[in-house]
Amino acid sequence: MEAYVLDWVNLLLRWAHVIVAIAWIGSSFYFVFLDNSLTKPSAPDLVEKGVDGELWAVHGGGFYHPQKYMVAPKSLPPNLHWFYWESYSTWLTGFALFTVLYLYQAGTFLIDRNLYAWSPAGAIAAALGFLVVFWAVYDAICRVFGQREGGDRIVGIGVTITVILASWLACQLFAGRAAFLLVGAMLATAMSANVFFWIIPGQRTVMAQMKAGQPVDPVHGQRAKQRSVHNTYFTLPVLIAMLSNHYGFLYGAQHNWLVLVLVMLAGALIRHSFVARHKALVAGKRVPWEYAVVGTALIVALALWLAPAPAAKSASAAPPSFAQVRALVEQRCAMCHNEQVISKGVQLHTPELIAKNAQALYQQAVVLKAMPLNNATQITDEERSLLGRWYEAGAASR
Template identity: 40%
Template sequence: MDVDLTAWLGLALRWFHLMLGIMWIGASFYFVWLDLALRPPKAKEDKAAGVSGEVWAVHGGGFYHKKKYLVAPEGMPEDLHWFKWEAYLTFISGFLLLCLLYYFNADQYLIDPAKMPLKPLQATLLGLAFIGGGWVFYDALCKSPLGDNVKVFSAIWAAALVFSAWALCEMFTGRGAFIHVGAMIGTAMTANVFAVIIPNQKKVVKALLSGEKPEAKYGKIAKQRSMHNNYMTLPVLLIMISNHYPMLYSGDYNWLILSGLGLSSWPFRHFFNLKDKGITDYRYVSVGVAGYIFVMLAASGLFVTERPVGAKQTVTPAEVRQIVRTHCSSCHSDTPVNSTVSAAPGGVMFDTMDEIKKYAPRIIERAVKTDSMPLDNETHMTDEERKKLGAGLNTLETSK
């Protein structure tokens, strides 16, 4: 029995990472909603006990009455639930997945010799430096006086991420660069929980158990980091699915496309946060939609230069098949020889001319008009070969 352990391990890590991420994001979004939906307590005893807000909700056939204390209750409850392991395990599974796919297979997925001729260890250390450096910069910015100015802080952090996206795209493959921007943001989010939010909550609990009055600043700082996480979530989700869309990461301006889409997610998140407060302002939705459409049009017409298909050339079916066999069939075959592929991606195979004809439009889009295939051009397909392939496929298309 031949078991592809790498593929099965990758599946397990992806699945685990996705499940944990949903748990973490779900809890995070819920508590942000809860905070924003709170209304002043009506009962005098609640006000006297330090309750700052309450909200009623119905779900799954039951009614819930939530209360939030301005600092903490007078006594510590016997059963107190902590929300932390969802974040920790999401980070751990994501980091293991990063190592498995991009660091252990750096030559294929991370390194682009045309950009920077790195060795696997060099590329790995460079990637880790960006991930760790991102947290150090972000944390220092939060603790500085600028951290209290939401607009200035947001502008500086966004600029730092845009710069990082550009720098990483100049050094790594498009996919490798994107995933490292996501890892930078995800690491900052997890470190917020591990190094700031949970420690501050523990200080409050310790003070209560000691009979002391907790300082309100700990809750304020934790709330700040929690809101940062709330706004950083959507760009991370975008990066998680970006590998499925070569038009995002395969062009020369991939860093601008990523930055534009990431920034366009902010108005959507802000719209829902305001709505949770009882404020409905569709201008934010309009800005988000306009931003998305602008990036789409810019990426399609300005940032992506499509290569001519080369219809004027005369290319025989045999020549087409040879180019496909050289640059595509190592993965897209009934018997792939690429060590990182156990089955043809998406079930797409080019073993026969009929199969090549069937997928001709997709081949033209991915390997002729753009450079998204072969993946990171690992077979070193030349522009001349792409034009030749396009001409041959165009002939096959018109002869159907």
């Protein structure tokens, strides 16, 4: 019953997390597009009001005319919408989901004793440490170098190196599936912390200066803009890291840390291509699609690198007998899928149940390589191949 309840909690938290993440990332993408698509106003009344950029758009049967004040308007509007709950809700639901699935079940999902045999408490502390330490290092890099001339390039290099080191270390300490998710959570934590510690406080400071009749310090807007841009570059790497836990061929690869780094780099390059596109269209320049091309080429190269070797055409590749399959399932799978332990609602302790769940066996153990979880039973590639040949030959139970 506990496993059933956890499945429901997992489902509902995942659903909520996806909903609020769509809202947050969608608004982030929109405002980055808006900032990079604004044109200088020509109307005297807009110039008089202090409007620095404007955009005309059509959507949903109506016309929209958003305007941006570079520092702040001359007076505060009566109705001012804030964008922060999308960020906070995404982090809170994501952390709750991470807690329920990985921290609460650390011995199963967080630890791979073939990599590092430590206690659940130690693994949990280290996982939480990843979130805190990365934010501290990233924030320090931004504080020290962010306001210098050419600082954006230095920050970009520093953050990239930090992410690479964190990805390598996570894959040495945690189960591959957890390591990928942890790196994504690490970046997502930095994104939400940017909103909580810099973007929103900066906006509140600007409002306080306006209410007090003081000159508005433009540094608050500059810092908020810098962190907002970082957030938009983090989005695609975070998304692929989060989705990766469904694909064992990624986190189960021999050099999985490098796979993670490359696939996140591909996402960042593709995102940069779209950010640069907005600027190029406004300036009437060529759209730099080469970044997206390089990102796509990286994904193709990864797919080729991770592709399984073709099965050898020999007598040994003949469909195995069901007795071989049953012996394999009893050794590698049945300990978590039997009459007493019914993991994910699947049982494999009789010939009929093995045949009934043949497709699930094939998908999880052969195609995705997601099972056995963390390869706890040490199934080999040859054994996965045996299951594959059995399924592709019809998966007969006799």
